[in-house]
Amino acid sequence: MNIEDFINNMTLDEKLDFIVGPGLPGQFGNDDVEVRGTVGIIRGVKGLPDIYLADGPAGLRIFPDRENNKYYATSFPIESMLASTWNRDILREVGEAMGEETKEYGVDVLLAPALNIQRNPLGGRNFEYYSEDPLVSGEMAASFVEGVQSKGVGTSIKHFVANNQETNRMKIDTIVSERALREIYLKSFEIALKAKPWTVMTAYNKVNGYYCSQSEYLIKKILREEWGFDGLVMSDWFAGDSGAHQVKAGNDLIMPGKSYQVLNYRIDEREEIKKGLNEGILTEEDIDEAIRNLLNLVIKTPKYNNYNYSNNPNLDEHAKTAYNAALEGIVLLKNNDVFPIKDKKVAVFGTAQIETIKGGLGSGDTHPKYVINIIDGFKEKNIDFDEKLYNIYKNKIEELRKEKYKPYHNDLGHTLYPRLPQNVIDNISYYADNNDLAIIVISRISGEFFDIDIKDFYLYDDEIKLIKEVSKEFRKRNKKVGILLNIGSPIEMATWEELVDGIMLIWQAGQETGRAVADIVKGNHSPSGKLALTIAKRFEDLPSLPFPVNGDEVIYDEGIYVGYRYFDTFKKEPLYEFGYGLSYTKFEYSNLDIKKDNEKLFISFNVKNIGGFPGKEISQIYIRAPKGKIDKPFQELKGFEKTKLLNPGEFQKINIKINIKDLSSYHEGWILEHGQYEIRVGASSRDIRLIEKIDL
């Protein structure tokens, strides 16, 4: 295609039809589409094909029911769990699998990954985001994007930028310093761009007075001019308040289109853009620039290239990928000889052993063929559990399901089913007599549109009661109690963690949850995930308060001191620090060697498995900058690597390169302070094993 000729032959109306989508497929009076569940279409103007866009971060979100067939897509672990693997290869493999499903189901662009910063544990979409740290977020996103796009379909890195709360997300103005924007919120996107995502999705919110989709500063100046992004920029669904300003700002595609039917303050976006042309808000060249970016995307798509999709991706293979990712993302937080349970007989408490939460709700949801819940996983892996106790939970849930009982409040929000049947709490001593240990499953769900209710951050009364009783009866008999946390974002743990001997953060691990959890619990594999966020002792300890803000404006007055940057610099004790996670084995670090040239640091060291169990270790490099003109956090993560599976006695030499310019801070430009930098190699942010200093 000769793009310039094509543009010269387009009428203004055709151009506007191209820029503005035809509306949400299958809704608000729109005809259904070929691929049910896709959420956006780039209109096939002038003989081009329609291009399909579908969510999302935990798997391709399409609706299974079509004709007489079922079109299931794999449900992968949520992003916060994927990040806990710290494993770029896993992210790439998950990306490849999702990319194949995207392509084989006839979709052209996957609306993922989401890589906003987890600023506060109550963020409703934290589960869809990777980390509190921009390096982890950006690296995970880049590997994922590479994987998806290697299949010849596109990605959309979203939501650009600072979409960190759901409350009032369509209008809220995020007031944030240039430095925090550059070093934290924009940084993850800047890093992810190295994978050349086909598209970027602008966020709903405003940043410092301008809607992200209407901000020339963010789109034209930073994304395009400074970072050289030459792909397509699209709006989030129904975002902003002026199509004309969106196109002017460099937002090429308005999604899903027909917003005026949904949001009453708008007219047809195409009319609005025309009006904008007349009023001089934008020029025809601005429109042509958007068309150019659209055409450059369209010609890469499977649809344009007449790809004959099979509707038959390799779901069996992808189930294995989902399992591997789940296995590596489980984080063992506490372990006084509870895990692995090996052949012990276990009493499993909690409804989530059956109603296991696979992921979050909203556009990050998935529709898989099955979900292996925790107890099914236990059965499959021959874990000996108390059948009588299990049957009480099973019967209770079956009864509730008959009443068309919905596990979630309004499809979103808290789990409502009773967590504690009376005949369970009355008989804890019986279960303590008849089992070797107890495991209690605690679950939470959250989703798009709402932030997490503070009530859901704390345990409910019946959960506390259960933990207390189980702890009392089992410990009395010298038996252990372990907790499985089936959650998407941290909950409060400090007030009850002493009542239990082990805590395993199993996240929301997608369709293979039960299998991966059972393998780790039993000891077929060691846990090897680590936290990509900080777990605070108390909600009040967090730097990002109040949260969420229910107003027109949210002020990020913690600046760059997000997550561990705050806890470390201001000497607050977290409950579990960033980068932390236990294993069934132990690792020793040695032989730190640092070399440099004008651009890079070359860091190498050895990691040896000195325990009795095969395992993988995640090593992290934190750098402490010298005192200079600019305030610096105590330390910042600048590199990380996960080892291969190391057998007892085996070691691996780890090599990590760090760009020296990535050690700079933003103050009216990027500044690298002169002086002595401390290179800190750690098993977590607070378990530093090797230190060396270097002058820069």
Ligand code: BGC
């Ligand atoms: C979400 C996006 C999503 C889009 C399409 C919006 O509400 O914020 O993440 O891609 O809907 O479903």
